Amino acid sequence: MQKKLLLRLKDVASGYGKVPVLHGIDLDVYENEIVGILGHNGMGKTTLLKAVMGFLPTKSGTIEYANTDVTRYPTNARARLGIGYVPQGRGIFPQLTVQENLRFAYRNMGQGSEADLIAQILSDFPRLERLLDREGGALSGGEQQLLALARCLMQAPDFLLLDEPTEGIQPSIIEEMADTLIDQRNRRGFGILLVEQNFDFIADLSDRVLVLERGEITGSLSRSELSDREKVDRFLGFGAARSTRATVGLDGEDEQEISENV
Numbered sequence: 001m002q003k004k005l006l007l008r009l010k011d012v013a014s015g016y017g018k019v020p021v022l023h024g025i026d027l028d029v030y031e032n033e034i035v036g037i038l039g040h041n042g043m044g045k046t047t048l049l050k051a052v053m054g055f056l057p058t059k060s061g062t063i064e065y066a067n068t069d070v071t072r073y074p075t076n077a078r079a080r081l082g083i084g085y086v087p088q089g090r091g092i093f094p095q096l097t098v099q100e101n102l103r104f105a106y107r108n109m110g111q112g113s114e115a116d117l118i119a120q121i122l123s124d125f126p127r128l129e130r131l132l133d134r135e136g137g138a139l140s141g142g143e144q145q146l147l148a149l150a151r152c153l154m155q156a157p158d159f160l161l162l163d164e165p166t167e168g169i170q171p172s173i174i175e176e177m178a179d180t181l182i183d184q185r186n187r188r189g190f191g192i193l194l195v196e197q198n199f200d201f202i203a204d205l206s207d208r209v210l211v212l213e214r215g216e217i218t219g220s221l222s223r224s225e226l227s228d229r230e231k232v233d234r235f236l237g238f239g240a241a242r243s244t245r246a247t248v249g250l251d252g253e254d255e256q257e258i259s260e261n262v
């Protein structure tokens with residue numbers, strides 16, 4: 001059976017004001033597919049997600065979503081078509097409780113019964129259930145990341161843009177995040193565009209990984225190629241940091257990044 005194309009970028013250029021960042025990006029993501037974008041700091045990963053979401057203008061080229069040319073659509077119209085965005089740094093409301101954060105997301109764009117939707121989300125994110133009355137700002141980094149994802153799902157997207165979901169979170173929650181994303185993808189058939197610097201996480205989840213260098217896609221690895229360590233090392237021969245996150249400190253929230261150059 002032919003897979004449905006969700007997102008298509010054709011020769012997209014974008015940037016900030018007169019500063020060009022993305023040059024000629026071609027990209028397809030199908031339903032039920034996770035496409036990872038790997039790249040060093042400053043290569044344009046966040047810019048790419050912002051351009052897809054409409055936070056930045058597309059200077060040339062086109063962006064199509066579900067057979068609709070959305071190149072000139074504002075962000076809220078893209079969200080209504082089904083594109084969900086979890087920004088780097090999570091973007092939750094720190095002064096609102098977990099429950100209020102979820103309710104706010106529902107009021108913004110949720111459909112159906114609010115109570116049913118929250119119950120569904122809490123069954124998907126059991127860790128959040130016991131934190132319902134806690135303020136967002138008092139959650140650990142990993143819990144905030146789960147909340148950010150849960151909030152995004154309250155708006156029933158069918159496509160997710162995820163910007164470094166493992167940044168600053170401890171390994172146990174990274175695993176939980178990976179399991180949740182795979183589970184959601186399998187159940188809802190999401191397309192996911194995932195930006196990461198954590199190679200192990202991106203390799204575990206992605207069906208394909210693209211490398212972004214200075215605003216251009218310079219290569220692609222399939223799922224089977226991703227498990228071929230030698231090939232990956234050759235492919236990332238420009239010295240990419242293979243990064244694993246280790247947790248130090250008793251409260252489990254301090255962390256340091258251990259990078260091993262490949």
Ligand SMILES: Nc1ncnc2c1ncn2[C@@H]1O[C@H](COP(=O)(O)OP(=O)(O)OP(=O)(O)O)[C@@H](O)[C@H]1O
Pocket residue numbers: 016019021039040041042043044045046047048088197
């Ligand atoms: N608001 C801005 N105005 C001008 N230039 C910007 C702005 N934000 C980012 N840039 C520049 O755009 C380029 C790409 O940045 P971007 O944040 O997309 O990189 P990234 O690959 O996501 O990096 P990181 O992994 O550090 O988040 C960088 O050179 C950055 O300095």
